[in-house]
Amino acid sequence: MIIVIIFFTFVKRIIFNQNQNILQPGLPVFESVFTIDCVIFGFQEGELKILLIERNEDPYKDWWALPGLFVEHNEGIDVAAERILYELTGLGDIYMEQLYTFGEVNRHPDGRVITVGYYAMIRLTGHKELKPVTNYAKKAFWHPVSELPKLAFDHTAIFEKSLQKIRRKISYQPIAFELLPEKFTLTQLQHVYESILNKKLDKRNFRKKMLNYGILKELGEKQRGVSYRAATLYKFDRRKYAKLFQKELSFMKED
Amino acid sequence: MIIVIIFFTFVKRIIFNQNQNILQPGLPVFESVFTIDCVIFGFQEGELKILLIERNEDPYKDWWALPGLFVEHNEGIDVAAERILYELTGLGDIYMEQLYTFGEVNRHPDGRVITVGYYAMIRLTGHKELKPVTNYAKKAFWHPVSELPKLAFDHTAIFEKSLQKIRRKISYQPIAFELLPEKFTLTQLQHVYESILNKKLDKRNFRKKMLNYGILKELGEKQRGVSYRAATLYKFDRRKYAKLFQKELSFMKED
DNA sequence: ATATAAGGTGTAATTTCTACACTAAGTATG
DNA sequence: CATACTTAGTGTAGAAATTACACCTTATAT
Numbered sequence: 016m017i018i019v020i021i022f023f024t025f026v027k028r029i030i031f032n033q034n035q036n037i038l039q040p041g042l043p044v045f046e047s048v049f050t051i052d053c054v055i056f057g058f059q060e061g062e063l064k065i066l067l068i069e070r071n072e073d074p075y076k077d078w079w080a081l082p083g084l085f086v087e088h089n090e091g092i093d094v095a096a097e098r099i100l101y102e103l104t105g106l107g108d109i110y111m112e113q114l115y116t117f118g119e120v121n122r123h124p125d126g127r128v129i130t131v132g133y134y135a136m137i138r139l140t141g142h143k144e145l146k147p148v149t150n151y152a153k154k155a156f157w158h159p160v161s162e163l164p165k166l167a168f169d170h171t172a173i174f175e176k177s178l179q180k181i182r183r184k185i186s187y188q189p190i191a192f193e194l195l196p197e198k199f200t201l202t203q204l205q206h207v208y209e210s211i212l213n214k215k216l217d218k219r220n221f222r223k224k225m226l227n228y229g230i231l232k233e234l235g236e237k238q239r240g241v242s243y244r245a246a247t248l249y250k251f252d253r254r255k256y257a258k259l260f261q262k263e264l265s266f267m268k269e270d
Numbered sequence: 271m272i273i274v275i276i277f278f279t280f281v282k283r284i285i286f287n288q289n290q291n292i293l294q295p296g297l298p299v300f301e302s303v304f305t306i307d308c309v310i311f312g313f314q315e316g317e318l319k320i321l322l323i324e325r326n327e328d329p330y331k332d333w334w335a336l337p338g339l340f341v342e343h344n345e346g347i348d349v350a351a352e353r354i355l356y357e358l359t360g361l362g363d364i365y366m367e368q369l370y371t372f373g374e375v376n377r378h379p380d381g382r383v384i385t386v387g388y389y390a391m392i393r394l395t396g397h398k399e400l401k402p403v404t405n406y407a408k409k410a411f412w413h414p415v416s417e418l419p420k421l422a423f424d425h426t427a428i429f430e431k432s433l434q435k436i437r438r439k440i441s442y443q444p445i446a447f448e449l450l451p452e453k454f455t456l457t458q459l460q461h462v463y464e465s466i467l468n469k470k471l472d473k474r475n476f477r478k479k480m481l482n483y484g485i486l487k488e489l490g491e492k493q494r495g496v497s498y499r500a501a502t503l504y505k506f507d508r509r510k511y512a513k514l515f516q517k518e519l520s521f522m523k524e525d
Numbered sequence: 526a527t528a529t530a531a532g533g534t535g536t537a538a539t540t541t542c543t544a545c546a547c548t549a550a551g552t553a554t555g
Numbered sequence: 556c557a558t559a560c561t562t563a564g565t566g567t568a569g570a571a572a573t574t575a576c577a578c579c580t581t582a583t584a585t
Contacts, residue, residue, distance in 0.1 A: 047302060047343065049384060086373070088375075090375065091375050116347065116368060120344060127343050201533090217574080219575095224572090242582090243583055244530075244532055244533095245583090246531080473565095474564085477565085478566095492551095497551090498551060501564085502563085
């Protein structure tokens with residue numbers, strides 16, 4: 016009996032998945048289901064938002080959730096993250112970083128599912144259309160982080176971890192531009208910081224510090240179409256930004 | 271034929287693993303094998319070391335590797351990390367933090383295996399005996415990070431990531447004590463920093479800074495059994511350390 | 526022309542960081 | 556017991572970064 020089962024198990028593997036594991040006998044091998052969930056931050060209407068989907072599948076059908084799906088056998092997890100985000104929201108070519116892996120036994124009601132969280136901060140101009148490409152999601156929608164709905168699974172915990180992460184990150188790397196349009200004012204930039212850190216910053220000190228980084232390039236232009244006095248527009252200088260970033264990295268690598 | 275295979279697959283699941291996944295039909299579910307690898311830092315003979323095992327199983331039999339094994343279905347990954355470290359090295363009750371998840375397709379020669387890296391910094395006094403409890407490992411041994419052997423799988427990359435992580439970490443949190451005995455001298459502490467950061471630090475500035483944190487308690491005692499002038503011993507003040515750490519956390523949580 | 530709302534600017538006090546070199550104290554040796 | 560040796564232990568001045576703080580300017584709307 017047992018032999019028959021083992022035999023069919025192997026046949027199944029060969030048929031369904033060439034890349035399936037053939038692990039040494041003697042090892043207690045358990046296979047698990049593996050997903051990726053994405054926390055995508057955007058800045059819209061002066062607020063920090065994240066991208067949620069409305070699920071179209073059980074469990075948690077009709078709930079809001081982070082965009083997340085299963086990882087396939089023939090794709091690395093970084094690549095999988097990009098595919099998954101695209102399939103559920105229509106957003107492509109988004110570079111995400113790994114956040115944390117959530118592997119509590121009961122985090123998924125239907126069985127053992129381990130998930131890797133990814134996060135990114137993106138620019139919302141060019142108004143990318145949100146439309147799920149598969150039908151695991153009914154729709155995708157930006158929600159302000161200040162008033163998130165209840166989320167499926169442990170997604171609230173994943174979101175909170177990602178918020179902690181970007182708070183830390185903007186404190187030692189000036190990456191807040193990623194949330195703004197190409198051209199932005201210093202006040203807009205300050206608002207991004209304030210909404211991530213959730214506290215007010217001093218205007219003069221903020222400007223002094225940002226300009227001192229030396230990665231902002233003042234454009235000749237002013238804001239257009241705004242009531243009251245228009246502010247100067249800046250963009251960030253990729254060359255100098257790269258240099259600063261390298262310094263940051265070299266601090267980490269330090270030989 | 272296919273029906274028979276599916277049937278036996280279910281039978282196998284029921285027999286071998288009660289906790290197996292029962293996931294909704296319609297989803298393209300691929301199961302993967304899941305492991306944890308641990309990077310354990312220690313400080314011995316004035317050097318930063320990590321704990322390696324000599325593998326007793328294919329693939330990479332007889333190679334040096336990070337202690338790592340499969341995660342079981344009924345254990346969360348944090349718990350699994352502790353179990354795995356114990357089984358391969360005999361070290362128990364070690365609190366580890368998650369490092370990163372490595373999920374490249376071909377990182378394991380026998381199939382798709384995703385691994386979660388964990389790391390810890392531990393105190394080597396009380397001379398914990400290293401003896402593998404299972405026979406997946408022949409032995410466990412401390413290796414200086416300055417001259418590591420070639421490691422199995424992508425374990426060298428995992429190690430490098432962990433080194434980056436602790437470098438960052440000691441730069442904003444004074445956690446280097448974890449590597450030292452209960453009572454230590456400031457010079458010993460400085461050596462720990464120097465070997466992690468891999469650069470010389472200024473003695474006076476280092477002492478000033480450490481004492482300013484206010485988490486070191488000067489014991490009345492001096493070093494014993496040392497040639498030449500004995501240095502003052504310190505231990506770290508858990509209460510004040512906890513306070514500082516809370517402040518650190520509250521910076522992260524910030525409401 | 527006037528009111529309104531945001532843009533934009535400087536300084537002083539404090540704290541933190543960096544660079545730098547000599548004396549003190551205990552052990553080992555002859 | 557005198558001397559050599561080795562590590563312990565200490566302070567200061569200049570530079571850089573951080574903080575707190577308030578008013579005038581300028582474009583638009585009425």
